[in-house]
Structure formats: C-alpha cells, structure tokens
Amino acid sequence: MRRKVTLKQIAKELDVSISTVSRALNNSKEIGEETRQKIQAFAKFYNYKPNNIALSLKNRKTKTIGILIPEIVHHFFSTVIRGIEIVANQRGYNVIVGLSNESFSKEVINMEMLANGSIDGFILSISKETLLHQDYHHFKETINQGIPIVMFDRVVNEIDCDKVIVDDYKGSYNAVKKLISNGCKNIALITTMDYVSVGKLRTQGYLQALEDNKIHPKSSLILKLDDSLALEEHLDILEGEIEEFFNRNSQIDAIFAVNELYAVTAMKVARKLEYNIPEDIQVIGFTDGVLSKHARPSLTTVSQHGQKIGEQAAHLLIDRLLLDDEEIESENIDLEIDANFKTIVIETDLIERDSTK
C-alpha cells in the first residue's frame, strides 16, 4: 500500500524546498529549467496529485456544490441531478447529495452539515414539511454566511436567491386548453394539497384556462389528494379515492392530473370502470417520466425538462461563485448591492401521446 506522495516528500527526496516543488509543478518561471524538469519527472513518476482538501483549506473554496432534495428515487429529481452533475463536471465542480426525505429537520441538519466548509453553494428543492411549516431560517442563515443558494422547482418568495422554476401555471394552462379544444366540457383536476407551491400554480392554470374559455369551474370536479397517498404502499387507497371520484362525477370527459402517478392511476380506474381512453375520457398528466411513456395508452404529459433545470441551476450557481471570487479579489465591498438574483423559467412542453385525441 503506497500512500499518496506529497510535496514535502518530493522536496525531501530531491533535496529542494517545498516551495520550489510547488512552483515547479505549477510551471512557475521562477524555477530553473533543469530543476523544473527533474521535479516534474519525479512527480509524474510517483503520480503526484495535489491534495484536494489542502487546496480547499488554502483557497477557502471546495469546488463542490451541495444538492439538497426531498427524494432521489424519483424521475424528476434524479433527472435534475443529472443535469447538475453534467454542468458541474464540465466546469470543474463535484456534487455532494443530501436527502431531506421531505423532512424539515433532516433538511436543516443536512444543510448545516454541509455548510461548515464542505461546499461552496447549494442547489436545492424545498421539502414539503418545510413548505408546510414555512420555516426558512436555515436558508437565510446559510445565505447570510455567504453561501449562495439556487432553488429549483419548489421555491419560495421569502428567500432572495437565484431560482429555476418550471412554468407550472402556463404548463397546466396549455394542457387544459388543449383538452378544451379537443372538445372536453367537464374537465376534472386531480391535485395535491395547496401548500406545495407547484401544486397551487398548476391548479391556477387549470382554473384560468377554464375561465378563459367560458367554462365555469366546479369544485366537485377538483379532487385534492393527500400526499401520503402517492406512496407506493397506499396505491390501492389512491385507486379507491379516484374511483369514488369518478362515481360521484359520471359526466367527466377529461382529466388533468398534477403528476404522473395520479394520471396513470386515473387511467387505470377509468378503464376498470369501462371508460375508453381517449374516446370517452382524455387524460393529461404533469411531469414526463418513465410511466407516461410506457403506460397504456401512453400518457400525454406536460414535460418539465428536468435535466435542463439542473443545468441552468448549476450554471447560475457556478456563475455566482465565480463572480464572488472576482469581487473578493478586487476587494469590492458592495457585495450586498449587486446581488441581482435571477429567476429562470423553463418552459414546459406538451408531449402528445395516446391518452388525448
């Protein structure tokens, strides 16, 4: 077992000083050609690579970004991570992942853990519990410590930072508009509780699309489901809820669901009740995941472009990190002033498949 070689060891071996070795390896022209060659050859032979931790300590930056998301076994979130990772890697950053599991305390713990020097900035999506409690002190403190945050998808106005969001409103607006132009009159909405911001926006888009087309929204056609039903183990309960919903509202001719699972479950129930899709009932879901592509019939969805979201978020964060560097170098003190936070909106696409006409 041969541990990694350090500058000190090289220096001792070649009988020069540590600084000489460092400069030689960094191709400083302060070092004579001969010694430089010798040192570089030696270093190459022993496969010298500078120690990242030491560099991090010295430079006060780690070149890694922290990702904090509620769940990783989830098509959307993992797609975002992929986008982040690609850009991060391109630009010389690593990613360290923390999972909140939708829990407030885990989110706080994870954040504090990583904020103590482990990362240069965060990219995160807020956990449901945090959104419910509306307690955002950990975000504020982190930002106050000079650690930039980029939020995506589940964001919140109270926090001043860069954001990347999906146009949930327009996405569902267009989806519902599509259903209307396909001749649907009684369009049902299957959604979640309101405290998740994206759910609220998607509901608003639904309502607005109806109104703009002179259709009076009926509250009976809106099914609000508890989040816990989205868990795999409660799938049958979810089906039951939706089935009752259908039975209460036999006039339904279209369904817009705020996520993929609700949509495919609705399709499953509809077929069980002997509705034909898309002839009797047309269905559109939000979030284009693996289920939508392979459902039967394949599901028309509002695609969120998760990877692009991740890429944009990573660019935003890294841009800001580099900007901060420059400002520190130029001893520019008006850091507070030019904060200039951006919110990037990623447009959704309606991917038409077989669940709509």
Next chain:
Amino acid sequence: MRRKVTLKQIAKELDVSISTVSRALNNSKEIGEETRQKIQAFAKFYNYKPNNIALSLKNRKTKTIGILIPEIVHHFFSTVIRGIEIVANQRGYNVIVGLSNESFSKEVINMEMLANGSIDGFILSISKETLLHQDYHHFKETINQGIPIVMFDRVVNEIDCDKVIVDDYKGSYNAVKKLISNGCKNIALITTMDYVSVGKLRTQGYLQALEDNKIHPKSSLILKLDDSLALEEHLDILEGEIEEFFNRNSQIDAIFAVNELYAVTAMKVARKLEYNIPEDIQVIGFTDGVLSKHARPSLTTVSQHGQKIGEQAAHLLIDRLLLDDEEIESENIDLEIDANFKTIVIETDLIERDSTK
C-alpha cells in the same frame, strides 16, 4: 454577510489562546470551569461550528464516501443511492456522487478526481465500457493508495474488495422455474450482450432452470439485444426487434426478460400481436421498478432490493474505514494480511403480479 467564526477569532475576542478555545469547546477538563463556560457561551452565541475541511486535513479523513455509478436516472441505481445515503447519514458520513454515464474515461476521471483526498472510500458499480475493455487499473490503483472500494451489482472477480451483489443466477433460475411450473414449455429469454456480468448470470440461471426440468434450451428462443436499444430514443427499434422475434417464434408461451424495459416492451408487442397475457404468454422481468407496478397487466418481477444493497454496501465500507482507523492507531502493520474481503449476496424475491398465472 457574516462569515463563519473561527477558533482564532474567538480566541482573540476572549483574549485566550486558540488551544484553550479548542479544548473548552471539546469539554476538556484541563480548562477551568469558568473559562470553559465563558468560551462555550460565546461560541454558542456566534454559532461556532468547526470547519469540516480543516478537520479533514488534520484527521486525514473526510467522513464522506464517493459513489460512482453509470447512471442516476434509473430506478435501481437511485434506490441504491438512497440506501447508501441513509446508512451514511446515520453513521456520520456524507455522500458525493459521480456519474460515469457508462463511459470508461469518465469513470477514471471521476475516480481520480475524488481519490485525491475528497473521499475516504468508494461505493461503485462498474460502467459497461469498463466491463467491455476489462481495464480495471484505476480500481487497483485506488485500492493501492489505501482507499477501500465496495462494488455492487456490476462487480468483477479481478478486483479484491468487498462486494454486494444480487443473486442474479438464483433470481432468474427461480423465475424460470416458476414459469415452468405454470405450465410453460417454450420460454423465451430477452437479454443483453454477455459482457455485463449480471446479464451473463441471469442467462445462466435461465439455462439451468430449463435443463433441470428436462427442457432443452433452444438458441432461437434467446434474443440478445444491443444495449443502445434500451435508450429512450430507440424505443421503436426495440419494439421492432422484439416483434420480429415473436414472428420467428410463434410457439413462445412465456418470456423472461433481464430487465424491466424489455419485459414491458415485450408485453406491449405481444398485445399488439393479439396475444393475451397471461393466458397465451406469461411474462417475468428482472428489476422491480416503477414500470412493473404500473404496467398493464402489472408485471411479475424479480425484485433486487436496491435499497438493501445500498445499505449493506455502506455498512461494509464504513466498517472497513473504522477498522483501518483502529489499525493505524494500534500501529498494526499487517494491513495486507487481514483484508478479509466479504461478498454479501442479497437474495431476490419473486413478486407475483398479473403477468403470470
């Protein structure tokens, strides 16, 4: 913006030495009760938290583990990550994720990047390209530098390290046995090219199950597909291949597929060709993902328990890291001797759903 407070700042402010502050905060009894209280109160007020990077440098361990996987938008891999993250967090570790995207060079780059001090050990699954080239020098070098590796799922005998694998052989053996006991005579296998070890093992299990039941395997009933077909964009090609396969072999009464996608695609094609499932053709897939649960009919699968794999892998790695620590403290030099690598086999389960009788 208030940057994080350091020991030095506390020391200066309270007019004591850095060492006193450090000891006071660590509750050393070398420090007088009074000063200790004072320092702790001050530290608490300014929310002092030790800098992780400095600790890492001092302790020569980072308390983070590197995960290196081919792909993250993948039910199995993300499930494994979740398992790793849970255990890692419990035991005080962070996880940093690198994606090889099935590429050899990206795997090497990522590994070298992280091996320079950023992590204490690796948990990884080998990329297809690496398996194809059979070039494992980067694993060997990493291990040689004293950085332990735990491999999962896609492992390789050439490398001596801890491993967590699925019993691919027995899993597919039992699946095929089930099909046979359900009365199937002409069981087709849809698999990948051989160089992915798990694919090979699953094929072997298939063959052995047939032989043990006096069924002569026919090569015409084995469809080997190129991996690239598994990509979303080539879905129609995949369907075409499978459709031709069906047409060549009209006697097929069961299908065993080595992954979820092949299985559901086969079901889709079978239905298109007006076979009934499970009456005419029964189907079993490997890898229990989201597709299997929601396919129509729902797919009987061999479940791999990805989360458990991740948890076991994390335990193996962390156990070894702690073991190494002890050995260093006791200056035990016979590190090489008691390597004692384990291979944990996670048994699969056959989850019976509606695609089998």
Next chain:
DNA sequence: TGTCAACACGCAAACGTTTTCGTTGCGTAT
C-alpha cells in the same frame, strides 16, 4: 573593481483544526 539586475531558490505565513509538550502560579508536604 564595484554596482546592480536578473535569476533561482528557500523561509515562513496562512488556511482552521487538534494535540503534545511546555510553562506558569500556587498550595502543600518535608
């Protein structure tokens, strides 16, 4: 021959910790 660049390199500080080894001051036993 003396002066002064230019060159090539070493010293030491700094990043933020922990920890070993002192160093005080003071009370107590001899």
Next chain:
DNA sequence: ATACGCAACGAAAACGTTTGCGTGTTGACA
C-alpha cells in the same frame, strides 16, 4: 525554605498547499 505536584493555560507542530518576500549567486556594465 525547598521541593513537589497539580491546575490552568499557551506555544508550536502538524495536516498539504500556495505565495509574498528575502537572499545568495551569477553575469553584465560602468
């Protein structure tokens, strides 16, 4: 009064880098 032990704290090294500054050795030039 001397020695000794102990409590309470400080100085400094170490982890592995980078970098500003100092220094010695050249060579050229006046």
